[in-house]
Amino acid sequence: MIVLREVTKRFGAGPALDAVSLTVAPETTHVLLGGSGSGKSTLLRVVLGLLAPDAGEVTVDGVAVSPGRRAEIQRRIGYVVQEGALYPHLSAARNVGLPARARGWPAATIEARVTALARLVDLERPLLERYPAELSGGQRQRVSLMRALVLDPPVLLLDEPLGALDPITRTELQAQLVRMFRELHKTVLLVTHDVREAFVLGTTITLLDAGRVVQHGTFADLARRPATPLVTEFLRAQAPPPAMLEYF
């Protein structure tokens, strides 16, 4: 469970987050939808404790996020970013094992965990001996996801995890993520600007604009009962034109 209460964060002039309140229920996937600069990524960084909010409070599984308890918070969270943020000097397997190694797990335990996760994300084990630069974009994001899962945290934060992938790989991975989140009972907060992704993955959705919550609800809520014209505009902008649909 992730709870944000009236969280405000300013950079320079305008607020990046303006009194944002948000609750992600346990074992659901919540999608943060919004354009560039809407404050989505800032929100994730606040939850991770990488940024301290100017006002408001954040709790993860009942633990308040504060500078003193960052380590405790980060242990409960797996984090994936758009470009993967894999360490180029380590093989994929070493990247995946890094959080476990940092906590002093025995090598054999790490190895077993890496092999299990490889099966979970559908990667062949030998592939993990490669370096990030030797992997495809889709493979890299799978490895990044493995690393986020290695300590089996209850919460996953994903910042445009599929944003840099080609459409076919993206669609394939979206389906895989839906299955995985459900099987693993993870509480997920996922950031995207892709309406299709929000539709496929999100139990609930929050549309952010300029640091404010525009609307909160299911996809059906947003589509049928838009809080403002912006909601409709945002959803329609990415829908295929009617003439195009005739070809499907």
Place this chain on the structure above:
Amino acid sequence: MARTRLGALLTAGLLLAAAAPAAAQPVRVGSKSFTESYILAEMIAQVIEETGEARVERKFGLGGTGIVYAALASGDLDVYPEYTGTIARAILKDPGVTTPAALRARLAERGLAMGEPLGFDNAYALAVARTTAGRLGLRTLSDLRGHRELTAAFDPGFLDRDDGWPGLRRHYGLEFGDVRIMEHALAYRALAAGRVDVITAFTTDGQLAREAVSVLADDRKFFPDYAAVLLARRALAERLPRTWAALERRLAGRLDSATMARLNAEVDLDGRSFAAVAASFLGARDGGGARRATLTRELPALTLQHLVLVGVSLAVAVALGLPLGILAARRRRLGQLELMGVGVLQTIPALALLSFMIPLFGIGRVPALVALSLYALLPIVRNTYAGLVSLDPQLVDMAAVIGLDGWKRLGWVELPLASVTILAGIKTAAVLTVGTATLAAFIGGGGYGTLIVTGLALNDAATILAGAIPAALMALAVHALFEALDRLAVPRGLRRRAAGPSGAPGTVLP
């Protein structure tokens, strides 16, 4: 870490090198870096060896009065040839002290002793071509008055010293049509070619013994005395009375200007070695062959010395620079101060930095190593700092999220990611140090610089190149070595990215 262990080993080696020369008490003979000083020092050394009371350590070619005197004062040298005028002006800083008795009294306060004059003066003089002297009837400096049509070529030192041209001009009321700055040896050639009429000379220049040049007499006594003497620590005469007596007996009053000029000519113009010229003067049978052959024989030893200078100082610089760079990256404000400090070190001219080391570490290899280590610091600290602060922020954030903190973050993630930049800094430092290490010879640190310093003293391009070319080759070799080391020290994943044509779009900044 293997690198740290290597650093510790080399630091230990440095300390051993510092402790070594305490064993037997040899007599350390010094010289400045010009022909006459080398020859006289060689004579001193040979007389001491002949007497057999003590071993001799030769520390020749030191870079100037400041350095040689500092070495004598700090006890790193026992004796070297000096000139009374220099003692009064540059050492005692009191041109009023002129008589030998007064000089001795003042030197005694400093624990130093001055021998009897060797017999010749090495003073500044003005010289003209013999034909010019005949044509214009020039015999003395006073005769030059009114000859405004003449052109002069003076060495840079003479032109602005108070006891040089400005004083001389006032004293004799001289005026020339054109006064040029020209290096000493070149001036002789210009005079021979008839391109200038009047040049500065030293009264013992080898050229005076050979060429059709007339020295004009200082008839109104402007130039101070520059009588050659031995300058020694008083303890030397007390510890080795027989040796000191032998030096006085064999050298004092034995060398007139003409003789000294002839000996200088044998080295400068005939290419004989210092040792051979000194030996034949002392009446021994010819000790060594041609100078060049002697120098070439030294090359392997000099190569080893040079390698030690570069290797040890680089290891020390890495051992210091890496932690300093890391500290600078961690504490940004302190880091700015630190980088400024290291930068300021770099602005100190190398020769000055070397001479600052003498009061602290004496002369020889140790002060050279300290100075070279300080000099090598900047590129290493800078690149370590730059490498660490320019890391992809996503990768740094991810380290925090993953739970890497402190040393783990540094050792597992930050240093490997910055390794390419850090290694480039070490490579720059290494190649620079190969060059800077040639200056070590000025404080008796050995290495290829020894040949360069000697060559400069002899105005002998071949000898200079004998030092400069191996140094350049060593710089190339060091560069190649580091290219190979790159392949070992840089993690495979980073190397591929640096080398591969396609790169890895997923691992660079968005």
